[in-house]
Amino acid sequence: MSVKYLFLLLLTSPFVNDCFAQDTVAHRNRLSDSVVEHFFELRSNPGVKEGIYTAVLRRRILLAKGEYKNGQKTGVWQFFDLFGNLSERYNYDSKQFTFEAPLYASADLSYRFDDTLKKGDRLTRPLKIGGIYYGFIPYLSIYKLPFDTMDIETDSFGAVVELLISPLGRLAEYKVRVSSAYYQYDRTFTMDLGLFSEEDRTFVPATLNGKPVMSTILIKCYVSSKGELDFY
Numbered sequence: 001m002s003v004k005y006l007f008l009l010l011l012t013s014p015f016v017n018d019c020f021a022q023d024t025v026a027h028r029n030r031l032s033d034s035v036v037e038h039f040f041e042l043r044s045n046p047g048v049k050e051g052i053y054t055a056v057l058r059r060r061i062l063l064a065k066g067e068y069k070n071g072q073k074t075g076v077w078q079f080f081d082l083f084g085n086l087s088e089r090y091n092y093d094s095k096q097f098t099f100e101a102p103l104y105a106s107a108d109l110s111y112r113f114d115d116t117l118k119k120g121d122r123l124t125r126p127l128k129i130g131g132i133y134y135g136f137i138p139y140l141s142i143y144k145l146p147f148d149t150m151d152i153e154t155d156s157f158g159a160v161v162e163l164l165i166s167p168l169g170r171l172a173e174y175k176v177r178v179s180s181a182y183y184q185y186d187r188t189f190t191m192d193l194g195l196f197s198e199e200d201r202t203f204v205p206a207t208l209n210g211k212p213v214m215s216t217i218l219i220k221c222y223v224s225s226k227g228e229l230d231f232y
Contacts, residue, residue, distance in 0.1 A: 024050050031137050033230045034058050055134055057082060063134040079131030087131035108232050112216040126165045126215050127204035136219055138200045143176050145227030156182040157223035167212035169205040
């Protein structure tokens with residue numbers, strides 16, 4: 001690189017960044033008690049995302065990073081687990097998963113399959129864009145206990161979200177099982193699938209020996225003081 005070119009690059013870079021800052025407005029939004037997203041919107045078209053997007057857990061752990069162009073996710077997005085390890089890469093241009101980390105044993109996220117496995121069977125789990133943490137936030141944030149929790153100790157409540165995934169890779173059923181031995185409370189709620197976006201109703205289905213099969217994703221949650229669900 002010539003000295004002249006380098007000088008021009010250094011001279012113009014702040015100008016480009018300044019133009020971007022003038023064209024967009026920075027926003028932050030809380031996705032859950034512990035996760036905040038940071039993004040930009042076009043100044044000329046509020047509500048339309050443009051530029052770098054990040055989601056951060058407890059103000060320090062990166063969960064998601066990618067880019068928007070005119071309101072659409074573009075390029076390669078990276079998703080991380082709650083320890084900050086890379087969990088998944090997804091290319092929104094080619095609509096392909098380019099990396100999926102092996103699933104480690106977890107009591108908070110598990111899978112159930114209706115088929116009986118035999119020795120030598122090859123089973124793959126259902127995949128969701130967003131990895132094993134960020135990708136499941138929409139299914140927790142949509143639910144809230146149907147009563148006022150002001151004078152209730154919500155620490156005694158537990159919940160399990162059940163997502164039934166069809167062999168076609170569609171969200172077929174959404175249930176929340178909420179219980180508390182202390183309050184003798186045990187109820188199951190079935191939510192309207194129309195509350196979810198098209199992206200949140202779309203999965204890569206589980207497979208058994210290469211054939212798509214029905215599966216269930218189970219997410220163990222805690223109930224916050226506001227009566228909302230969050231990951232342990």
